[in-house]
Amino acid sequence: MDNLARACSPLDMVNSMVRSGQYDMATARAAIDAAISLRATGGAALAPLASAFSAPREMPFIDVSSNRIVVPDREVDLLFVLKKPQVILLGNVLSDEECDAIVAHCGSRYTRSTVTAEADGASVVHEGRTSEMAFIQRGEAEVAERIDRRLAAIAHWTPECSEPFQLQKYDKTQEYKPHYDWLDPDSAGHRSHLARGGQRLATFVLYLSEVEAGGGTVFPNLGLEVFPKKGNALWFLNTDSHHQPDPQTLHGGAPVVGGTKIIANKWLRQERYG
Numbered sequence: 001m002d003n004l005a006r007a008c009s010p011l012d013m014v015n016s017m018v019r020s021g022q023y024d025m026a027t028a029r030a031a032i033d034a035a036i037s038l039r040a041t042g043g044a045a046l047a048p049l050a051s052a053f054s055a056p057r058e059m060p061f062i063d064v065s066s067n068r069i070v071v072p073d074r075e076v077d078l079l080f081v082l083k084k085p086q087v088i089l090l091g092n093v094l095s096d097e098e099c100d101a102i103v104a105h106c107g108s109r110y111t112r113s114t115v116t117a118e119a120d121g122a123s124v125v126h127e128g129r130t131s132e133m134a135f136i137q138r139g140e141a142e143v144a145e146r147i148d149r150r151l152a153a154i155a156h157w158t159p160e161c162s163e164p165f166q167l168q169k170y171d172k173t174q175e176y177k178p179h180y181d182w183l184d185p186d187s188a189g190h191r192s193h194l195a196r197g198g199q200r201l202a203t204f205v206l207y208l209s210e211v212e213a214g215g216g217t218v219f220p221n222l223g224l225e226v227f228p229k230k231g232n233a234l235w236f237l238n239t240d241s242h243h244q245p246d247p248q249t250l251h252g253g254a255p256v257v258g259g260t261k262i263i264a265n266k267w268l269r270q271e272r273y274g
């Protein structure tokens, strides 16, 4: 109640409770919802108010019980599954035409890629990420909306709880050195990003171009390298089931040796991202 009075966000409080190791996600959410209800009624009674949290369930998930995943507008192939941390390669997620349409839509709007500065959360150029990037905002392109809905169906997670597509274009020698996609709750700079939509629970990397040589997505701690293939999508969970960062998810984009690699990132958040 004190924290609520000091206007900490409900999500911040839930994440802190879970990090303390004393509560699981569901218990922490229920406790914060109850405290909010109590506060709204002046402490008189527990009114059944709507939850402060918008996410539909605890974690996004992909159904791996069958080798084909059927979503309303496509049949997707399950190519491999790594159990822990969960890394899944999906085939036939996008058609060639869809990949080309997304790339064409972004045309020449790329700028040098940035990373989030730990000190203040600013977007800064970094020697570890030498690619160029472009964004597709929500509602901007029909093809992006369609793929957004498809990914939402595959991952059982509402598109509202995800970031807009971020494209990355790597020419020869360009790379993204190993890093984490999760936001670090102990970094002042990341906290402002966490305040908008919460943690990045899962990542989709959509491969939009064929690459002649190099450019694999590498996981140094797992001894894994996934090579880009147009229309495929790589998925991994960035956190455990309690939404806590998983250090095993260290990954990067290896230098491109021949051709141009273009990917679209889609990050699924804990809460509505807007």
Ligand SMILES: O=C(O)CCC(=O)C(=O)O
Binding pocket: 168, 176, 181, 205, 215, 216, 217, 218, 251, 252, 253, 254, 263, 265
């Ligand atoms: O280029 C890749 O394969 C991975 C890109 C990546 O990890 C990122 O943009 O966060």
Ligand SMILES: [Fe+2]
Binding pocket: 179, 180, 181, 251, 252
């Ligand atoms: Fe990444």
